[in-house]
Amino acid sequence: MTTTAPADDITGDMVEPATVKRGRPGRMLIGLGVGIAVLLVGLAVPYVVTDTYRMSLLLDATILSMLALGIGFMARHLGMISLGHGAFFGTAAYAVGVAITNWGWSPLNAVIFAILLGSALALVMGVLVVRASGFGFLMLTLALSQALYQLSVQISAREWTGAYDGKLITYEPDMTFLGLTQADLINPGLFWPFAWSALVVSGIVLWVVGRSKFGTTLEGIRENEERMRFSGYNTFLPRLIAFVLSGSVASLGGALFAMNAGYISPQILGFTQAGDSLIAALIGGFGIILGPVIGTFLFVYAQANFNFGGNLHLLTGLLLIVVLVFMPGGITGTLQKVYRRIRGKDRQVSDERGRSGRDIASDRADASELRAENEQ
Amino acid sequence: MNAAQVLNGLALGSLLMVLSSGLAMIYGLRGVANFAHGALYMSGAYIAYSVSDRMGFGLAIIVVPLALAVIGVVLELAFFRPLQHRSHIELGLITFGLALIAERLVILIWGEKTLRVRPPEFLQGTSTIFGVEYPSYRLAIIVIALVMAAALILWLRLSNVGLHIRAASQDIETAAIMGINVDKVSLIVVSLGSALAGLAGTLAAPYIALDPGMGNAFLITVLIVVVVGGIGSIAGAMIAGMGLGLIQTLSTVWSPSFAVLVPYLALTIVLLWRPTGLAGKRIS
Numbered sequence: 075m076t077t078t079a080p081a082d083d084i085t086g087d088m089v090e091p092a093t094v095k096r097g098r099p100g101r102m103l104i105g106l107g108v109g110i111a112v113l114l115v116g117l118a119v120p121y122v123v124t125d126t127y128r129m130s131l132l133l134d135a136t137i138l139s140m141l142a143l144g145i146g147f148m149a150r151h152l153g154m155i156s157l158g159h160g161a162f163f164g165t166a167a168y169a170v171g172v173a174i175t176n177w178g179w180s181p182l183n184a185v186i187f188a189i190l191l192g193s194a195l196a197l198v199m200g201v202l203v204v205r206a207s208g209f210g211f212l213m214l215t216l217a218l219s220q221a222l223y224q225l226s227v228q229i230s231a232r233e234w235t236g237a238y239d240g241k242l243i244t245y246e247p248d249m250t251f252l253g254l255t256q257a258d259l260i261n262p263g264l265f266w267p268f269a270w271s272a273l274v275v276s277g278i279v280l281w282v283v284g285r286s287k288f289g290t291t292l293e294g295i296r297e298n299e300e301r302m303r304f305s306g307y308n309t310f311l312p313r314l315i316a317f318v319l320s321g322s323v324a325s326l327g328g329a330l331f332a333m334n335a336g337y338i339s340p341q342i343l344g345f346t347q348a349g350d351s352l353i354a355a356l357i358g359g360f361g362i363i364l365g366p367v368i369g370t371f372l373f374v375y376a377q378a379n380f381n382f383g384g385n386l387h388l389l390t391g392l393l394l395i396v397v398l399v400f401m402p403g404g405i406t407g408t409l410q411k412v413y414r415r416i417r418g419k420d421r422q423v424s425d426e427r428g429r430s431g432r433d434i435a436s437d438r439a440d441a442s443e444l445r446a447e448n449e450q
Numbered sequence: 451m452n453a454a455q456v457l458n459g460l461a462l463g464s465l466l467m468v469l470s471s472g473l474a475m476i477y478g479l480r481g482v483a484n485f486a487h488g489a490l491y492m493s494g495a496y497i498a499y500s501v502s503d504r505m506g507f508g509l510a511i512i513v514v515p516l517a518l519a520v521i522g523v524v525l526e527l528a529f530f531r532p533l534q535h536r537s538h539i540e541l542g543l544i545t546f547g548l549a550l551i552a553e554r555l556v557i558l559i560w561g562e563k564t565l566r567v568r569p570p571e572f573l574q575g576t577s578t579i580f581g582v583e584y585p586s587y588r589l590a591i592i593v594i595a596l597v598m599a600a601a602l603i604l605w606l607r608l609s610n611v612g613l614h615i616r617a618a619s620q621d622i623e624t625a626a627i628m629g630i631n632v633d634k635v636s637l638i639v640v641s642l643g644s645a646l647a648g649l650a651g652t653l654a655a656p657y658i659a660l661d662p663g664m665g666n667a668f669l670i671t672v673l674i675v676v677v678v679g680g681i682g683s684i685a686g687a688m689i690a691g692m693g694l695g696l697i698q699t700l701s702t703v704w705s706p707s708f709a710v711l712v713p714y715l716a717l718t719i720v721l722l723w724r725p726t727g728l729a730g731k732r733i734s
Binding site for chain 1: 483533536538539540542543544546547548549550551553554555557558666670673674677681707710711713714715717718721722725
């Protein structure tokens with residue numbers, strides 16, 4: 075058991091492993107190859123899943139995954155847990171609605187505008203919040219996004235957001251979004267390629283950024299902000315850039331959400347939505363980029379299948395507690411731990427040769443596992 | 451602006467004061483923002499509904515804080531103590547999960563309907579104060595909250611346990627080295643904090659309508675109060691709570707749209723101007 079008081083940051087267990095092997099362009103290429111393969115395989119999903127209801131669930135999960143991806147990026151690389159990314163998602167959604175319905179813009183321009191507006195909001199909010207860490211950050215993001223929710227439901231905002239009624243997006247029948255009419259947009263099978271490509275490309279971008287030198291700087295800040303500052307690094311700007319980047323991904327998700335749904339409920343900015351997407355990301359795990367995505371797919375699946383009498387939150391609450399208490403790395407983190415333990419045993423038996431870079435990396439992971447065990 | 455509006459502000463401020471002082475105490479000691487505090491407040495209000503239905507409101511005001519104190523003991527023993535070496539954020543998110551569960555349990559037990567609690571007979575009328583007729587019950591809220599706040603501050607300042615709580619809030623490790631039983635102090639603080647949330651819920655029950663969303667609606671405001679007041683500072687939280695209640699109520703008269711934004715504006719301004727909150731402990 076360590077003697078130092080627990081910091082406000084999340085523990086290594088939640089973001090393990092950060093043992094990224096950099097300086098290996100080969101791995102980067104393999105990663106990109108895998109990403110493109112996933113993209114192509116995913117495009118075939120509408121041909122396999124012919125049931126519209128299942129398809130719409132998959133589409134919802136894909137779009138919401140972009141929100142979780144943004145939250146996960148901040149958590150993984152900076153250890154900052156955000157309850158405010160729903161604000162960017164929701165703002166982008168409303169921006170699409172306002173640009174198309176109130177201003178008569180073409181859908182494509184509206185989507186671009188929405189992403190820019192969401193990112194601009196992330197910039198403004200980021201300036202206010204990224205200096206805080208731990209709970210300060212959590213509460214500031216929560217408070218500012220809730221302020222936005224309160225604004226959106228004001229009677230005076232009715233013209234723009236529809237207040238509590240929500241916003242119905244209506245446009246000229248001849249307008250199309252990348253070749254899709256409004257009727258096509260609501261069809262999950264036809265909209266799927268856009269959502270899926272957006273998710274995979276965002277994922278690849280965040281993954282590449284995370285492995286770049288910039289990603290290393292972020293992890294340095296996560297581990298010890300003060301030391302990075304004393305070493306001559308600007309620690310504010312990287313955090314701000316990361317925040318805006320993750321906000322842009324969430325905005326992209328929000329814009330696509332609005333295009334597909336055609337209707338925006340004010341709940342999109344609410345406390346429950348913010349909590350749900352964070353919980354989904356947490357349950358999936360922050361350790362790898364896929365974690366929050368897997369969490370979101372599971373969450374959407376659970377929402378559709380286990381919501382007996384509206385008791386979903388009873389289950390998610392329980393699951394959240396179980397995951398945090400017993401498997402701090404989330405589902406993916408636990409799987410990785412199991413995998414590493416199995417592989418670790420194999421290695422002990424088969425070879426005891428020199429320590430390569432990879433061994434040092436997994437040693438670090440082992441050490442943190444030991445620490446986790448000691449702490450229990 | 452007249453005296454009645456000022457009194458309304460004081461009544462809302464009183465509730466915020468009671469609620470946020472409990473949250474600030476737990477935060478100061480355990481370093482955990484208790485997201486379940488809104489749920490505790492809501493449970494308090496609902497239990498008060500059931501108790502006052504059967505045995506009268508007078509009893510509810512004693513029974514409910516005691517019941518919530520027991521819940522606080524469970525919280526401390528089941529979560530805060532065994533997990534004290536985990537990061538604060540993780541523990542905070544666990545309380546978030548607890549809040550979700552509690553909210554659903556309240557709906558399962560009491561239903562989703564809006565419920566009303568009647569104040570005791572002798573407080574149902576109005577009293578004349580500062581030249582206005584004002585509901586007696588709201589005056590009672592203000593008086594009870596102020597008395598409670600004064601008692602809490604005096605207890606923290608003058609008693610031995612209060613000294614230990616202040617020491618442990620400053621630096622829990624050093625306090626433990628100095629021979630303070632930190633576990634005992636923490637048990638007292640968490641159960642007292644929960645009891646205060648229960649008291650706030652009971653006081654609020656006849657004042658506002660009970661619905662399952664009441665906890666979340668208040669939680670965000672109370673978290674803001676604690677941050678504005680300076681994390682861990684009980685007096686700071688009390689002053690910020692009262693101040694926010696007054697400003698919000700008075701600005702409602704001027705512009706209701708603006709009033710709902712007051713807490714968020716206050717938070718942003720305070721954090722830009724004094725990043726550590728009004729009472730100045732570091733936010734981290």
